[in-house]
Amino acid sequence: MNNEVDLPHLKIVLLGNSGVGKTSLMNRWTAGKFSTSAKSTVGANHQRKKVFVGRDEVEIFLWDTAGQEQFQALTPLYVRNAATALILAAVDDANSFDTLQTWVDLINSACEHVPPMILVVNKIDIVDHTSYSNEEIESRFGPMFSSIFFASAATGEGVDTCFMQAAHSAFNFSKSFT
Ligand code: GDP
Ligand code: MG
Numbered sequence: 001m002n003n004e005v006d007l008p009h010l011k012i013v014l015l016g017n018s019g020v021g022k023t024s025l026m027n028r029w030t031a032g033k034f035s036t037s038a039k040s041t042v043g044a045n046h047q048r049k050k051v052f053v054g055r056d057e058v059e060i061f062l063w064d065t066a067g068q069e070q071f072q073a074l075t076p077l078y079v080r081n082a083a084t085a086l087i088l089a090a091v092d093d094a095n096s097f098d099t100l101q102t103w104v105d106l107i108n109s110a111c112e113h114v115p116p117m118i119l120v121v122n123k124i125d126i127v128d129h130t131s132y133s134n135e136e137i138e139s140r141f142g143p144m145f146s147s148i149f150f151a152s153a154a155t156g157e158g159v160d161t162c163f164m165q166a167a168h169s170a171f172n173f174s175k176s177f178t
Helices: 022-031 094-098 100-110 134-144 159-175
Strands: 009-015 045-053 056-064 084-090 117-122 147-150
Touching (some): 009 022, 009 159, 022 084, 022 117, 045 159, 094 134, 100 117, 100 134, 117 134, 117 159
Parallel strands (some): 084 117
Antiparallel strands (some): 045 056
């Protein structure tokens, strides 16, 4: 009965400009640590983690980009069949907010069934920054996303909350096709 192959597999993709903290956030949630010297990886970079969504155990497959975001070279294959997308911006990088629409468009054009998209505003440990205020973020970008979370891969604040919300929406999304 507890055979692993029976666990629902849910694909969650991480998107956002290079440097917003996708790899750091994923590592914080799956490995519980943060390293400022983490190198940008070449090639596929995936992590998995089992969690409970209510009473149901599911296996989350996280897809992290391997630097392709710099070259706008992400293939539709990357986002295809995603059950939820976490799209990141960083509080100290206004441009990472201004390009959010690009990532939303990529998902809309590549996915037959468009998954829930969650905005994760990362690096909230950086208090002295010049990009958008939280109120501006909510009003300008809220309508593009199913929800918004504020997090810091560096301190861990908000990280579990945002991934668990992603797991819930991925589970509900996948159930809507079965
Ligand atoms: P990616 O390109 O989106 O995968 O971003 P990385 O995870 O490689 O992070 C880019 C840089 O931002 C690295 O120097 C990280 O140490 C740093 N970083 C990531 N998350 C945070 C955070 O929450 N707070 C702070 N202060 N720095 C962070
Ligand atoms: Mg990375």
